[in-house]
Amino acid sequence: MVALIKAAQLLLSLSILVVLHEFGHYWAARAFKTRVEKFYLFMNPGFSLFKKQIGETEWGIGWLPLGGYVKISGMIDESMDTEQLQQPPQPWEFRSKPAWQRLIIMLGGIIVNLILGFAIYSMVLLVWGETVLPAERIPYGLEVDERLKPLGFEDGDQVVSINGETPASFTEIRRSLFFDPVSEVELTRNGERVQLVFEEDLGQFLVDSSIRRPFGLRVPALVETISPGSGAEAGGLMPGDRIVTLDGAAVGFHGDVLEYLRAHPATDIEVGVIRGAYARLQLTCRTDSSGALGFLQKDPMTMPEFQLEERTYGPGEALVSGFALAWTTLEEYVLSMRFLFSRSGASQVGSLVTFGSIFDAGWNWEIFWRNTAFFSLILAFMNLLPIPALDGGHVVFLLYEMVVGRPAPDKFLEWAQTVGIVLLLGLMALALGNDIWRVITGQFG
Template sequence: MEFLIKATQLIMSLSILVILHELGHFIPAKIFKTRVEKFYLFFDPWFSLVKKKIGDTEYGIGWLPLGGYVKISGMIDESMDKEQMQKPPESWEFRAKPTWQRLIIMLGGVTVNLLLGIFIYAMVLFAYGSKYLPNENVTDGIWCVSPLAKDLGFETGDKIIAVDDEKPQAFNSVFESLLYAESVTLERDGVTKELALPSNFIAQLLESEERILFAPRIPTIISGFTANSNAKNAGFEKKDRIVSINDVETKYFDQFQLELQQHKGENISVGVNRFGEEILLSVDVTNEGTIGFMPSNLSLNQLEELGIYSLNSATYSFLESLPAGYHLAIKKLGSYINQFKLILSP
C-alpha cells in the first residue's frame, strides 16, 4: 500500500510539472493566434484514456506516462507529423509566425520550469526560512573524515580562511568551492599557510568515492553499544557525553579517538557528562583501541542546542521570500553549470 501511495504521489507530481511546462508553450501560442491541435498529459500512441475537443484544440490524457506534449500546427514536435509541413503555410501555423514569436513559443516551457524552480525555492524559504553554519563560527577548525583530505595536506583542527582568496560564508559551501579552486588559505596552530590543490584533485576525489573531505568537529555522545561492550559493562549509558580521558580534555570525538589510541589494553578513567552531572567511570580499552560504543551523528541543530556551534538563521515573509528564492535559484543554477563544466573538462 505504501508503495502505491508513493507511486501515486510521484505520478501526480510529475503530472503537475508536465502540465505547467506544456502551458509554457500553449499560452504564448494562443496569444500569438497559433493553432494548438492537441494538449496532452502523457503520450497517446494508438489511443487516449480521456479526450475532449474544445475549439481547435483536443485536450486529453494519454496512457504512456513519460511526459506530455502540445501539438502546434506547422511545427514538427513529439507527434512527428510531417504531412502538414508539405502543404503551403497558413496564417495560423507556427511556421508562418515571425521569428521572435516562434522563439517565445519554443522557450515557453523552459521559462516556466525556471520560474517554477524560483517559486519552489521561495516557498521553501517562506515556510522554513534558512539556517546555516557560518564558516567563521567553526572556531576550532575542521574534522578530516576522509584519508584523501589528509593526503591533500589538510589536518584536523585547520581553519579554512579562504578558497582562492575568497572567504566562504557558509561552511557547507567550502567543499563545493574546492572543486573549482587552485589553493586554500588555512590557519593551523595560529599560523596562516597556503595549501595548493593538485591539478588532478577531481580525479583523486572520483577515485576515492568520498562524499565529503571534512566536517565540523562533534562532541563524543554515545548513541548505542557494540556486542560485549566494555563501555556498557562499565556503566556507560546512551546520551552520555565523554569529556575527558585520564584528566585529558577530549572536547571533540576526534580528540577522544586520538587519546584512546594511546591507551590500548589499559584501564582508563573517563569523564562523562550525564544530564549536566560530571561523573568518572573506569573502563578497559581493547587492544584495538576501542571501548565498544557507537557515537551519535549529530545534526547542526543538535550541535547548536549543545552550544557547540552558533548557526545563522533567517525567516521570510511571503514578499521577502520571492527575491530570496530568486537569488537562491540563480546560485544553485550557477553551481549546476559549474559542475557540468567539470564533467566536460578533460
C-alpha cells in the first residue's frame, strides 16, 4: 500500500509538471502562429488511451508514463517525422519562423518550470510556513562520516562558524559544509574551541571521495518501528526502546549502533535496552547478512530535546523567501551534479523509483508540493542541458544559427536527434538498473 501511495503521488506530481511544461511550448508556438499538431501527456507508441481533435491540435493521453510532448509542425523532434521536411516550408511551420521566435518556443517549457518552482515554494511557505532547527539547539552535535575524521572532525562536534560566518540553522551548516568553498571551520568539542583549516576545498574533497552524506544529526538510538520478520522482531525489540548496550559495550547514539551492527553480519547480538521509564532488558537479536537488525530510527525532529523553530510568512515574505528557496535549491542541485563525475558517479543515477521514494508514506500535501517544486526545477535544468532530443539541444542549434547566420543542415539535425535519443535511453537504462539493484539490496528500506 505504501508503494502505491508513493507511486500515485509521483504520477500526479510529474503529470502536473509535464502538462504545464508542454503548455509552455504550446503557448509560445501559438503566440507566433505556429501550428501544434499534437499535445500529449505520456508517450503513445502504437496507440493512445484517449485522443480528441480540437482545431488543428490532437489532444491525447498516451499509455507509457514517460513524460509527454507537443508535436510542432516543421520541426525535427523525437518523432523523427522527416516527410514533412521534404515539402516546401509553410508559413505556419516552425522552420519558417525567425530564429529568435523558435528560440522562445524551445525555451517556453523551461521558463514555465522555473516560474512554477518559485510559485509552488512561495505557496508552501505561505500555507505551511517552515520548520527549522537552529544551530544553537543541536543537543548532541554532528554525526560525521568516518572518511572525514582524518581531517579533524569527530562525532559530537558543534559548529561555531564556517569561513568566519555563523550558521543560523542545521540546514545552513549542512549546506555550507557541502556546497560552499570551505577553508576554515570553528568547532566546540567537549567544551573547548577547535579550529580546522583545510588546504583544499572541503566540498571538492567530498566529491573526490564520493561522500554524499558527510554530516548528520547525532541522535540517541530510539526505535521507531520494527520490520516484520526481522531479527529485531524475533528478538523482542519494540517501538520506543532505547538501545544502550551491544554485547555488553555501551553505545550512546544511533551511529554507534549502526557501526557495530554492520561489523557483525549474520550474528546473534546481545542488545541492552531501556523500555519505558525504568525497565532495563537484555534481548538477543540476530543481524542479517548486511548487518541490519530491521528497525527504523526515531526521527530526531520528533524528539523533545531538538527544539524546533516554527516560522510563518505573510504574502510578501513568502514571495521573497520562495524565490530564495527556489534559487538555493536549484543551485544545490546543479552543484551536486559534480558527483556524477566522481568515482562512484554512475551508481548515483536514479530512475522514477528513486524519485518516488522521497514522497511521504501517507499523503502529506506539504511534502507533495515541496517535492513537486523540486522536480519542477530539476525538469527545467535537465531540459536545458545541451543534449540533442532535449530542449537544450535545440537551443544550442538555434544559437549556432543566430551567430553563424544559417541553420545546421537537416541531415545533421536528424543524426544529432538520433544520438540524443540513444544517450537518453542509455541513461534511463542505467538509472533503472541502479534502482533495481537498490531494491534487491534493500536500500529503499
